[in-house]
Amino acid sequence: MSVGDVGKVCLFSAMSGTITLDGKPVANARLVRTGDRDGPKVDEAITDKNGNFEFPAMNERTITKLLPQEFVASQKIVVIYDNKNYQIWTSVKRNSDENAESRGKPLVVTCELNSEEKSIVVDRVPIHTMCEWDVEPDAPVNWDEL
16 A cells, blocks of 8 residues: 555546447447445546546545454445436445455446346445446355254
């Protein structure tokens, strides 16, 4: 860790990907991303003609990183296209490291706006999403064996 990283936490990892509708790329869709640990931070991206978008890592500095307490940041991404809102990602990030949502791999997603929302659990954190990415979800819990 460099001196510049002191107190730095990642609210939302860098993300790139493609937005599709009925399997076809969606051009000029507006993506609104919100990360919230101690007040919301919002940024936006617009898809290109191939439906591609990119967000940088959303970081903030906090003295609380140095204190013995749990890190918790809410995450949300909404796609606005053709006068409709599609909530493609909601989660609560519980690890301040970048790429915790993908077990350390870059977060590259494909999101189909007409897909059903699903829950993927990564390191005991549920992510409710319409997206697919290269991540191995946690094994399902067999509650009968606990």
